[in-house]
Amino acid sequence: MALDRVEEIDHAALDGLVDLDRLDEWMAGQDLPGAGPVTGAVRLQGGSQNNIYLLQRGDTQMVLRRPPQHLRKNSNETMLREARVLAALGGTPVPHPEFFAACDDLDVMGVCFYLMAPIDGFTPPGSPAYADDPAWPRTLAAEMARGAAALARVDHRAVGLADFGRPDNWLERQVGRWRSQLDGYAELDGYSGSELPHVDLVGAWLDEHRPADCHIGICHGDYQFANVMFATAEPALAAIVDWELSSLGDPKLDVAWMLTAWQEAGDPPGHGDGGPFWDAMPTRREVIELYGELTGRPIDDMPWFFVLACYKLGILLEGSYARALAGQASMEMGATLHRYATWLFEKGAQTIRSGEALV
Numbered sequence: 001m002a003l004d005r006v007e008e009i010d011h012a013a014l015d016g017l018v019d020l021d022r023l024d025e026w027m028a029g030q031d032l033p034g035a036g037p038v039t040g041a042v043r044l045q046g047g048s049q050n051n052i053y054l055l056q057r058g059d060t061q062m063v064l065r066r067p068p069q070h071l072r073k074n075s076n077e078t079m080l081r082e083a084r085v086l087a088a089l090g091g092t093p094v095p096h097p098e099f100f101a102a103c104d105d106l107d108v109m110g111v112c113f114y115l116m117a118p119i120d121g122f123t124p125p126g127s128p129a130y131a132d133d134p135a136w137p138r139t140l141a142a143e144m145a146r147g148a149a150a151l152a153r154v155d156h157r158a159v160g161l162a163d164f165g166r167p168d169n170w171l172e173r174q175v176g177r178w179r180s181q182l183d184g185y186a187e188l189d190g191y192s193g194s195e196l197p198h199v200d201l202v203g204a205w206l207d208e209h210r211p212a213d214c215h216i217g218i219c220h221g222d223y224q225f226a227n228v229m230f231a232t233a234e235p236a237l238a239a240i241v242d243w244e245l246s247s248l249g250d251p252k253l254d255v256a257w258m259l260t261a262w263q264e265a266g267d268p269p270g271h272g273d274g275g276p277f278w279d280a281m282p283t284r285r286e287v288i289e290l291y292g293e294l295t296g297r298p299i300d301d302m303p304w305f306f307v308l309a310c311y312k313l314g315i316l317l318e319g320s321y322a323r324a325l326a327g328q329a330s331m332e333m334g335a336t337l338h339r340y341a342t343w344l345f346e347k348g349a350q351t352i353r354s355g356e357a358l359v
Contacts, residue, residue: 006040006056013043017051017069019109026108027057030101032115034060049244050079054118062100066113076112080104081164082243083114085218088159093150095239121229121238125277128232137280139235144258145287147237148223149294152251156218165248167216174308175203182315190325196318196341198349202311205352211301214250221245223254224261253312255291256305259284260313260344268346270339303351310348317341 009020024037040056044063053064065082067075083102090099098117103109122128130136156162166173182199185191220227220240227242263271263278272278282290284306292299317337324334 006042006054006061009038009041010043014041014053015043015069017066017109018053018064022108023064026103026105027115032057032100033062034058055115061118062115063097063118064113064115066109067111071111076104076106078244079112079114081246085161085164085243085246086114086116088156088161089154092154092159094154095147095150095237096243097239097241119229119239119241121231123229124225126230128230128235130233130235133235134280136235137277138282140230140237141282141287142290143230143235143237144223144225144228145255145290146294147228147240148220148251148255148258149291151220151240151254152215152217152295152297154218156216156248161218161248164218164246167248170216170249171210171214174312175206178312178315179203182318185319185322188322188326188328190327191322194318195338196314196345198345202307202345202348202352206304206308206311209304211304213298213301215252215297216248217251219247219249219251220254221247221257223258250305251295252297252302252305253309255287256302256309257313259287259306260309260347268343268350270343270346303355307348307351310344310351314341314344314348317344 014020018041020038020041027038034057036058038055038057040054042054044052044054050068051066053066055062055064065079067079080102083099086096086099087102089096097119100115100117102112102114104112106112124140125137128136156164179199182194182196186193220243222242222245223240228240229238230236231238262281262284263274264283288299288302291297318341320329321334321338321341323329324331
């Protein structure tokens with residue numbers, strides 16, 4: 001998020017989704033940085049499911065995050081959950097945008113929204129000032145592991161998130177929860193049923209090999225390069241962003257989720273062509289070992305969490321494909337995500353066959 005002063009209001013970019021008069025009135029009654037009305041506003045890139053805007057208020061900048069124009073049934077609830085977890089993380093070592101305020105009064109903008117501090121950084125791979133350092137991708141991977149470990153160490157009860165999810169029987173509920181979602185896509189026109197490979201095999205293996213230990217904590221829910229920002233001056237994690245899927249669960253799933261994006265020799269075909277960025281990355285196993293060192297948790301059950309990440313993410317991505325077949329989303333994007341979902345199930349099955357090796 002750029003920190004250059006925003007001198008004008010881009011009304012076209014606001015597209016009727018931000019009523020500045022009502023926003024100014026509401027902000028005047030909040031304990032917020034800056035003073036006076038909003039004098040500059042631009043839309044920021046990112047947030048594919050939501051809309052984010054950089055606002056100028058006096059000498060202060062802040063970011064407004066609101067749901068998309070066409071609301072889903074839980075869009076407002078999701079906004080308030082994001083705001084709640086960001087507020088709870090204040091004062092913890094977890095890199096995150098500073099939370100300012102949230103609004104649940106639909107008379108202000110017709111939706112729930114919240115305000116947070118902007119982050120001066122970029123989303124990898126990008127072109128930072130240190131891109132000439134051949135070690136920087138490796139450093140970024142280590143920073144992401146540290147970010148996941150910092151979140152895993154937060155006591156969710158101590159920060160007021162004891163009721164943020166359903167921790168009871170979390171391990172036991174995973175396969176059935178996501179298989180039910182996959183089966184539900186059949187209700188969409190044009191989707192005759194799952195075309196994904198190994199769904200039954202992967203689900204059965206997960207149920208039969210559940211870890212004995214489950215440590216409940218805060219899970220980001222979509223921990224990947226697209227949802228983190230790194231500092232431009234040094235390879236340091238500036239913030240974890242996009243908390244819309246956050247909940248309670250075993251935080252090991254976050255680092256496993258992150259590693260589904262990895263590209264390594266020996267992976268099933270169809271996930272990417274590698275290149276200098278990926279060639280310089282540590283292996284999945286190296287990241288897991290670092291995470292284990294940082295959290296003090298055993299890592300012998302990480303293959304299970306990795307397979308669960310492949311299973312859950314594959315099913316979520318298949319939903320976009322099903323909606324595309326029903327005419328509710330781009331067919332080009334739907335087909336792309338279906339190919340990725342297929343790869344995830346191939347990778348999950350490969351991991352099962354290879355035992356403990358995450359390669």
